[in-house]
Amino acid sequence: MSTIQLKSAAELDKMRASGRLVAVVLQELARAIRAGVTTGELDQLAEQKIREAGGRPAFKGYRGFPRSICASLDNEVVHGIPGDRTLSEGSILSVDVGVELDGYYGDMAVTYPVGKIDKESQRLIDVTRRALAEGIERTQVGNRLSDIARAIQDYVETQGFSVVREYVGHGIGREMHEAPQVPNFWDGDSGPDRRLREGMVLAIEPMVNRGTWRTRRLRDRWTVVTDDGERSAHFEHTVAVMKDGPEILTQAG
Numbered sequence: 059m060s061t062i063q064l065k066s067a068a069e070l071d072k073m074r075a076s077g078r079l080v081a082v083v084l085q086e087l088a089r090a091i092r093a094g095v096t097t098g099e100l101d102q103l104a105e106q107k108i109r110e111a112g113g114r115p116a117f118k119g120y121r122g123f124p125r126s127i128c129a130s131l132d133n134e135v136v137h138g139i140p141g142d143r144t145l146s147e148g149s150i151l152s153v154d155v156g157v158e159l160d161g162y163y164g165d166m167a168v169t170y171p172v173g174k175i176d177k178e179s180q181r182l183i184d185v186t187r188r189a190l191a192e193g194i195e196r197t198q199v200g201n202r203l204s205d206i207a208r209a210i211q212d213y214v215e216t217q218g219f220s221v222v223r224e225y226v227g228h229g230i231g232r233e234m235h236e237a238p239q240v241p242n243f244w245d246g247d248s249g250p251d252r253r254l255r256e257g258m259v260l261a262i263e264p265m266v267n268r269g270t271w272r273t274r275r276l277r278d279r280w281t282v283v284t285d286d287g288e289r290s291a292h293f294e295h296t297v298a299v300m301k302d303g304p305e306i307l308t309q310a311g
Contacts (some may be wrong), residue, residue: 092172147173164307185219
């Protein structure tokens with residue numbers, strides 16, 4: 059994962075198509091999320107829509123992951139496995155969707171309210187969404203990864219929340235995970251501070267917790283939860299570094 063792959067105009071066109079499919083699938087899921095629905099039903103809907111469009115669910119089978127989407131509920135940060143759990147009014151659900159279409163990947167995540175939620179959970183969602191926007195704004199030719207990371211971390215921490223440190227964003231293209239890693243925080247151990255170049259494509263994905271940033275993994279070997287049981291939110295876009303500024307590839311329109 060050390061060599062950064064710069065994408066050509068033709069490759070970016072293919073990534074726009076895969077990104078658009080991811081966004082359309084998430085729109086479909088957003089309409090289906092409500093109390094009484096199971097996460098397994100959402101997974102089935104997503105896989106159906108992806109395959110109908112000629113794509114492949116990128117997560118299914120990836121390192122043994124058993125489902126097509128990640129569905130992380132309340133205090134689950136990432137990598138929740140869909141199944142027979144039923145959504146309840148007042149919960150929050152983070153849905154991460156990855157698609158491979160014509161050899162190129164798109165990756166996007168959104169946290170949704172299930173019905174009416176409390177004000178602090180809504181603020182957590184709003185802050186995480188805004189943190190992603192802050193990071194995307196810094197995705198400019200000539201900037202560095204640290205500019206993205208610091209923008210996300212500074213905004214989140216000024217709002218009284220914490221940024222997950224054990225899991226980070228990544229490059230994306232012909233592989234789901236490519237160089238470089240894209241942290242949402244910055245310190246002396248955050249990794250190489252790569253300069254951003256035209257043609258780089260990054261999956262930027264802040265994961266924000268109400269309490270501590272620390273996490274732990276459950277016995278299923280996938281589901282990551284907050285260490286203190288507080289709620290977590292997750293937003294992600296696939297973003298191309300372009301000479302005129304960042305371009306979000308995971309958009310439906």
